[in-house]
Structure formats: C-alpha cells, structure tokens
Amino acid sequence: MKKNIYDITKEELNLSPTFRAKQVFHWLYQKGVKSFKEMKNLPKSLKEELEKNYTISPLETIKVEKSKDGSKKYLFKLQDNHTIEAVLLPMKKEERDKEGKIVKEARYTVCVSTQVGCKVGCAFCLTAKGGFVRNLTPGEIVGQLLAIKEDNNIPANRRVNIVYMGMGEPLDNLENLAKAIKIFSDPDGLNISPRRQTVSTSGLAPKIKKLGEMNLGVLLAISLHAVDDKLRERLMPINKAYNIESVIKAVKEFPIDQRKRVMFEYLVIKDVNDDLKSAKKLVKLLNGIKAKVNLIYFNPYPNSPFQRPSEEKVREFQRYLLDKGILCTVRESKGLDISAACGQLKERESGSSIQKL
Ligand code: SAH
Numbered sequence: 001m002k003k004n005i006y007d008i009t010k011e012e013l014n015l016s017p018t019f020r021a022k023q024v025f026h027w028l029y030q031k032g033v034k035s036f037k038e039m040k041n042l043p044k045s046l047k048e049e050l051e052k053n054y055t056i057s058p059l060e061t062i063k064v065e066k067s068k069d070g071s072k073k074y075l076f077k078l079q080d081n082h083t084i085e086a087v088l089l090p091m092k093k094e095e096r097d098k099e100g101k102i103v104k105e106a107r108y109t110v111c112v113s114t115q116v117g118c119k120v121g122c123a124f125c126l127t128a129k130g131g132f133v134r135n136l137t138p139g140e141i142v143g144q145l146l147a148i149k150e151d152n153n154i155p156a157n158r159r160v161n162i163v164y165m166g167m168g169e170p171l172d173n174l175e176n177l178a179k180a181i182k183i184f185s186d187p188d189g190l191n192i193s194p195r196r197q198t199v200s201t202s203g204l205a206p207k208i209k210k211l212g213e214m215n216l217g218v219l220l221a222i223s224l225h226a227v228d229d230k231l232r233e234r235l236m237p238i239n240k241a242y243n244i245e246s247v248i249k250a251v252k253e254f255p256i257d258q259r260k261r262v263m264f265e266y267l268v269i270k271d272v273n274d275d276l277k278s279a280k281k282l283v284k285l286l287n288g289i290k291a292k293v294n295l296i297y298f299n300p301y302p303n304s305p306f307q308r309p310s311e312e313k314v315r316e317f318q319r320y321l322l323d324k325g326i327l328c329t330v331r332e333s334k335g336l337d338i339s340a341a342c343g344q345l346k347e348r349e350s351g352s353s354i355q356k357l
C-alpha cells in the first residue's frame with residue numbers, strides 16, 4: 001500500500017543524490033504542491049517512482065469556527081472518517097508603517113492534536129469522554145498545520161509556534177510525535193525550530209525521560225493542575241501511576257535550553273484548587289526548577305462536573321506566585337466563544353448532548 005508522504009522524514013525518503021530529498025521537501029512544505037507532477041525540477045523517473053510509492057494526502061477540513069478574538073478552530077476529517085481538531089491562535093498582529101509596508105510580522109501559535117481521543121481520562125476534559133480511538137500518524141499531525149497555514153495564507157517562511165495541546169496525550173504517541181517534530185523542524189521543509197515546539201503532557205514520567213533522551217530540543221509543558229496527590233488523582237487518574245514527585249523528578253532531569261523554561265499548566269477550577277494554600281504549595285514544589293506557570297480558566301461545558309473560577313481568585317493566585325518570584329501568566333480566554341478547550345468542537349459536531357452555542 002502507498003504511504004502518505006507527509007508521514008516520512010527526509011532521512012526516510014532516502015533518495016540519492018541527497019539533494020533530491022531536499023527538493024521534494026521544498027515542494028511539499030514551502031511550495032505546498034499537492035501532486036508529484038508539479039515538482040518541476042525532478043527527473044521524470046523520480047516523479048514516477050514517488051507516484052508509485054506515495055500519496056500526498058492532506059487533511060480534509062470539515063468545519064472552521066472563528067472567535068471574536070481572532071482565533072480559529074478547525075475540525076478535520078481523517079481518511080478513516082474520524083475527526084480531530086486544531087486551533088490557530090494569532091499572538092501578535094502585523095504592524096505596518098504609514099506607507100503600508102509591514103514592519104513587524106504577525107505571530108501565530110498553532111495547537112495540534114496527537115491522538116483521536118485519549119487514554120488518560122482526566123475528569124475535567126471533554127476529549128477523555130469519548131475514550132481512546134487511535135494514535136495519529138506523523139502526517140496527520142503535520143497535516144493540521146499545513147491545512148491551517150494554507151487556509152490563512154500564512155507564508156511558508158513565517159514564524160509559527162507549535163503547541164501539542166490539542167486532543168490526546170502526545171507522549172502516549174511518542175514515536176509518531178518525534179517524527180512530526182522532525183518533519184516540522186526540517187530546514188528544507190517548514191523549518192520550525194524545536195525551540196518553537198512545546199510538548200504538553202499529563203505527566204507520563206518514564207516517557208518524559210525518553211523524550212529527553214531523544215534530545216530533540218523541544219520545550220516541555222506539564223499539566224499539573226493540582227499540588228497534592230489526593231486531589232491530582234481525583235482530577236487525573238494517571239497520577240496513581242506517576243505521582244507528583246515522580247513527575248517533578250523527570251522534569252528536573254529533562255534537558256532544556258538554558259534560556260528556556262519548563263511550563264507548568266494549572267487549570268484553575270472553582271472551589272477545587274483556586275485557593276492560596278495551593279498557590280503556596282505550588283511555590284514549594286517548583287523550588288529549584290526554571291519554571292513558568294500558566295494559569296488556565298476551567299472552561300465549562302454542558303453537564304461538566306466543575307465550574308469556571310472567578311477572575312478575582314485567578315488574579316489573586318497569580319499575584320501570589322509573582323510575589324514569590326515565579327513567572328506566571330494567565331491564559332486569556334482565547335477562543336472561549338468557540339469552545340477552545342480540547343475536544344469541545346468535536347463533541348458538538350458529533351451531536352452529543354452538547355448544545356449549540
Ligand atoms: N494531553 C496533554 C495535552 C492535551 S490537553 C495534556 O493534558 O497536557 C491540553 C490542555 O487542555 C491541558 O492542559 C488540559 O488541562 C486543558 N483542558 C482540558 N479540558 C479543559 C477545560 N475544560 N477547560 C480548560 N482547559 C482544559
């Protein structure tokens with residue numbers, strides 16, 4: 001059976017002379033062609049060989065929702081009809097001078113999925129509700145960004161950050177994730193430095209270690225959400241297998257660029273973990289780690305077991321951390337009106353109990 005060429009790293013293409021592989025990558029990722037015929041500088045025999053072995057299979061976009069703040073949520077259909085989602089988050093608008101010339105380019109972050117569903121089963125997460133279906137292939141991960149760049153006319157060389165924070169647990173699909181990271185960062189392709197790619201995990205300690213050993217150069221984000229094991233177990237059953245201490249240990253051993261920080265995501269849930277006692281414990285826990293904390297408002301959905309915290313509580317929590325010298329941001333409710341938290345668009349599309357907004 002033919003393979004999707006988006007699944008393949010340049011090394012795996014294994015063409016000789018090697019500059020042929022570079023040319024193929026250039027056509028696929030910089031020019032965005034969708035057929036081998038268009039690869040004009042390749043010899044006919046090579047085009048035929050590629051045609052024989054590979055398909056070029058982009059993702060099919062079935063729905064786009066635009067939020068007031070400019071973020072866009074995409075629902076994609078895979079070859080086997082399963083659906084996944086990704087989000088485009090504009091971070092900075094482009095700036096032009098009086099003549100209309102661009103003086104600062106727009107910045108984007110794209111949030112991509114790594115699995116259909118998820119095995120981890122966090123109590124607050126909509127993706128978890130559908131259970132686990134399957135891993136995404138490297139090409140399905142790469143395809144999300146390709147489709148989004150194309151739809152928004154984002155030039156090939158424009159800086160884009162990638163966060164693996166969509167549906168699924170990236171480290172539960174480590175092999176395909178690693179390939180996607182390599183394809184994204186290939187200088188002949190999209191050329192997105194690994195330092196612009198952040199892998200977010202619920203805390204699979206042994207896999208954090210493995211990812212570190214692969215030395216890919218990516219950044220790490222830990223979905224912590226709770227500072228004591230009892231509560232974390234209730235929110236994230238994975239904590240029974242890998243408790244907070246084991247996650248912190250894995251983070252401390254993770255190789256990271258000295259100028260960069262490990263991000264700790266803390267989902268703030270009303271009356272569950274939004275108190276200053278938790279903030280205090282968090283400060284202790286992060287002692288000795290070059291960390292930054294990202295507070296996220298819990299995003300409720302119909303029949304969700306938790307509630308959104310008050311802005312006052314979140315700000316108070318943030319102030320406490322800042323006072324203690326810990327870098328801390330609050331994730332603005334980007335895309336809240338398009339239900340940007342993981343799994344929520346898919347859930348509505350598949351016509352479950354979730355009502356139309
Ligand atoms: N599985 C990985 C990455 C995907 S989840 C992980 O858990 O890190 C990405 C983020 O979405 C996680 O930080 C998760 O806590 C957050 N999330 C899940 N459900 C949410 C909700 N209802 N509101 C806000 N954020 C949510």
Ligand code: SF4
Pocket residue numbers: 118119120121122125126127128166167168169202223342
């Ligand atoms: Fe999976 Fe992340 Fe959702 Fe937990 S929060 S169920 S790990 S996708």
